[in-house]
Amino acid sequence: MSFFPRSLDSTLSTEIRCSDSCGCRELLPKILVFQFRWPTVMDMICAMRSVYFSLFLTALLIGLLAAVPAHESEARGPFSYADAVDVAAPSVVNVNTSTVVVRQHYQRFTDPFLRDMFGDMVIGKPQKDIEQSLGSGVIVDSHGLILTNNHVIKGADKIQVTLHDGRTVPAKVVGTDPETDLAVLKVELTGLPVIPIADSGKLRVGDVVLAIGNPYGIGQSVTLGIVGATGRNQLGLSTFENFIQTDAAINPGNSGGALTNADGFLIGINTAIFSRNGGSQGVGFAIPSNMAKKVMAQIVKYGHPRRGWLGFEGEALNPALAKTLGMKSTDGLVVTVILRGGPAHKSGILPGDIITDINDQAIRTPRQALNIISSLQPGNSITLRITRNGKQRTIHTKVTARPIELSKATQ
Structure with a gap:
């Protein structure tokens, strides 16, 4: 029941x-x-x-x-990048420059008689004006070394650096490299926070990145984006180009600042943007940290980078040019200019020669040749395989130091 x-x-x-x-x-x-x-x-x-x-x-x-792979959850990323900002932000500084500019001023006569005699305008006394500009930089050494862009400090008469803690101190230029648009500054301070540097060669398209700098002089700011491409070149920004492309907002004042990974480690120096109105449009470029480290080491040691040089200019073969020269292939570089007294001139290379290999590497573009030659140190041996009048020759010579101011096309 x-x-x-x-x-x-x-x-x-x-x-x-x-x-x-x-x-x-x-x-x-x-x-x-x-x-x-x-x-x-x-x-x-x-x-x-x-x-x-x-x-x-x-x-x-x-x-x-x-069963969900760990890397899938990691790829989705955290909900906040505050920890990454805490790692990188203390090492990013504001760079303020002042440049004295002499301008010629003109005066207008008010007296009709003087205007009839000397015209409406007369040259007045030159006057000095001070132009100021803003940029960013990254502390890479606890004893005061700061990495930034060359265009941020180019021609500056006075450089002031404002640290993350609010201190403003004068800075001097250790050295510059206009061909990569990098410069190294020094401040007389010790115990500074140093940004950790990651291997930019491990970057993948789609990786999350943070851009940290001083846009428009409003103070330190952080923007978020991803890597859109790596190895960007032929942009006309500098001689040696291997840019990281990102959609993280980079605006005037961000130049020289840090591009970091999701852990706050430096992977690039923000350098330029593609823009039609001067503001960010989602296409920014940064110099990879691997390139920046190499250039910085040579600037600190020599005052400027030391690169190999042969002293010629070349042009990539195209089908029409290859047919004219009797070549069956478009692989190679035709020499167009030889600089008198340079290693190429002394070794017997002539205009019209076709360079097919440099140090056993097949050559297809002028930029490829430039990168191979410039990667050598002055005094290093180099071997070129050329074709002249249908016959192959091998030339052995040594590179010399690349002059600091050169045409971008000169190898």
Whole structure:
């Protein structure tokens, strides 16, 4: 006999039944409402099956969650990059420059007689004006070395650096490299926070990046984006180009600032933007940290980078030019200019020669030749394989130091 009234017991019995898949037709309420009779064996089997089925579903769910690869969750990234900013921001500084500019001023005569004699205008005394500009920089040494862009400090008569803690100190130029648009500054302070530097060669398109700098002089700001491309060149920004492209907002004043990865490690120096109105349009460029480190090391050691040089200019072969020169292939570089007294001139290379290999590397573009030659140190040996009048020759010579001011096309 049930504890419940007959009508209630009857209602429950008709609405709640065991799963058909169980094969049991007994009513669940006989267990659920605790009737006085002992449960049958079939009741116990149904109950155990329900428990086992619940355990099975729980185990299956846990297994599916555990099967999600760790790198997929990492790729989604954190909800906040505050930790990365804490790592990098103390090492990013504001760079303020002042340049004295002499301008010629003109004066207008008010006296009609003087205007008839000397005309409307007369040259007045030159006046000195001070132009100021803003940029950013990154502390790369605890003893005061700061990496920035050359165009940020070019021609400056006075450079002031404002640190993250608010201190403003004068800075001097250690050296510059206009051909990569990099410069190294020095402030007379010690114990400065240094930004950790990552291997920019490991960057992948789609990686999250942060741009930190001083846009428009409003103070340090952080913007978020991804790597849109790597190895960008032929942009006409500098001689040696290997830019990281990003859509992280880079605006005037960000130049020389840090481009970091999601951990706050430096992977580039923000340098330029593609813009039709002067503001960010989602296409910014940064010098990779690997290139910046090499240039900085040579600037600190020599005052400027030391690169190999041969002294010639060349042009890539195209089908029409190859046909004119009797070449079956368009691989190679035709020499167009030889600088007198340079290593190429002394080794016997002539205009019209076709350079097919440099140090056993096939040559297809002038930029490829430039990068190979400039990567050598002055005094290093170099081997060129050339074609002249249909005959192949091998030339052995040594590179000399690349002059600081050169045409971008000169190898």
